[in-house]
Amino acid sequence: MPTTSDADLLAETAAAVRAAGAVLLERFGQVVRHRTRDELVRALAANDDAALAVLRPRLTALRPDARWVEDELAGGALPPGEWWVADPAEGNVNHLRGLPGWAVTATLVRDDRPVLTAVHLPLTGETHTALAGGGAQVDGRPLRVSGQTGxxxxxxxxxxxxxxxxxxxxxxxxxxxxxxxxxxxxxxxxxxxxxxxxxxxxxxxxxxxxxxxxxxxxxxxxxxxxxxxxxxxxxxxxxxxxxxxxxxxxxxxxxxxxxxxxxx
Missing domain, CATH: 3.40.190.80 (D-Maltodextrin-Binding Protein; domain 2)
Incomplete structure (x- = not known):
């Protein structure tokens, strides 16, 4: 059975974050009011759950044996093997306030090193991608850091x-x-x-x-x-x-x- 290349896997990961982003875009607009920390937590979780319902099945289908980091706020080294590290609503609090500055991200980590990532910005439609050893792009255009020297x-x-x-x-x-x-x-x-x-x-x-x-x-x-x-x-x-x-x-x-x- 042929093995999917990391480049092909990245293309499918980008499609997955775009699909999840479309769900968040439909939910975006008015400020979501909350009077207590519990109400805020429930509103944040509702966004996460809506995007994850699309994102997680697609990523799992791409790499069935890869484990999933359940807590998006967790840090530290990951055990050996492949892991999906995703944030279904990065900048979630901005989304709830009707502000720009939110995204959907998914990164495949292999033996504690990121090998590919896709970040989709639903409000602009841009998708940023990177492949270890293969460069970084936004919608197919190469990305390059600044030449600032001071x-x-x-x-x-x-x-x-x-x-x-x-x-x-x-x-x-x-x-x-x-x-x-x-x-x-x-x-x-x-x-x-x-x-x-x-x-x-x-x-x-x-x-x-x-x-x-x-x-x-x-x-x-x-x-x-x-x-x-x-x-x-x-x-x-x-x-x-x-x-x-x-x-x-x-x-x-x-x-x-x-x-x-x-x-x-």
């Missing part, structure tokens, strides 16, 4: 990893933003991380960093930036893994300065 002229970004973050992480995030405000030209802060990383891969943003974070937040963008010619490390410049405490994706010309700023 942090002083750089546009950089960061994101909140999750609500109710550990206090030590919150303090570290605040200190890093202060440091970047001194050293970079412009600092952007918003959620979700994936959209910032799409901008890094496309050369619109020069660096993105984050402390803590889930696999589903960082794996798609990490592969896209790496395949677009960027550098992906922890915030101290060491090789990044899903177990790292910090994350930095940057154009090569600003990476070293960004590490120096974030290591203070």
């Amino acid at each position: 942090l002083g002229l750089g546009l950089v970004a960061t994101s909140q990893a999750r609500p109710d973050e550990d206090d030590a992480v919150v303090r570290r995030v605040g200190a890093s933003i202060t440091a970047m405000l001194r050293d970079a030209l412009v600092v952007r802060t918003s959620v979700p991380a994936t959209l910032h990383l799409l901008d890094v891969a496309a050369g619109r943003v020069d660096a993105f960093w984050q402390f803590a974070g889930a696999r589903a937040d960082l794996l798609p963008g990490a592969l896209l930036v790496a395949e677009a010619g960027g550098r992906v490390t922890d915030t101290e410049g060491r090789p990044w893994t899903t177990a790292s405490a910090g994350f930095l994706a940057a154009a090569p010309g600003v990476h070293a300065e960004a590490v120096a700023t974030l290591s203070r």
Whole structure:
């Protein structure tokens, strides 16, 4: 029986995230009101469930033996083998507020390394894809990180990893933003991380960093930036893994300065 190539698998994964995105697009529009945390959680889960009802069966059919990461907020290394790491409504809170800045993502991880990813933006219709060793694209057009050579002229970004973050992480995030405000030209802060990383891969943003974070937040963008010619490390410049405490994706010309700023 012929084995499906990773390139063919990526094409089918892209089709799956587009199909799930169409479901979320139908649900998008008015602000979804909530008065309590429980009401918010139920609204978030309703979006996730609607998109997952399309996404999960399609991905499972593509790789029946691949396991599924059940908790999209989970971090750390994955056991050996193949895993689907998906976020059916990345930027879900933006969706509920009627804001742009949400997507559907799916990444296949093999032996704890991302081998392919697809990110679909239903509001623009764009689909970003990357294949390990095969480059990064948006709708068939190659992606390339910026040629910026100095942090002083750089546009950089960061994101909140999750609500109710550990206090030590919150303090570290605040200190890093202060440091970047001194050293970079412009600092952007918003959620979700994936959209910032799409901008890094496309050369619109020069660096993105984050402390803590889930696999589903960082794996798609990490592969896209790496395949677009960027550098992906922890915030101290060491090789990044899903177990790292910090994350930095940057154009090569600003990476070293960004590490120096974030290591203070």
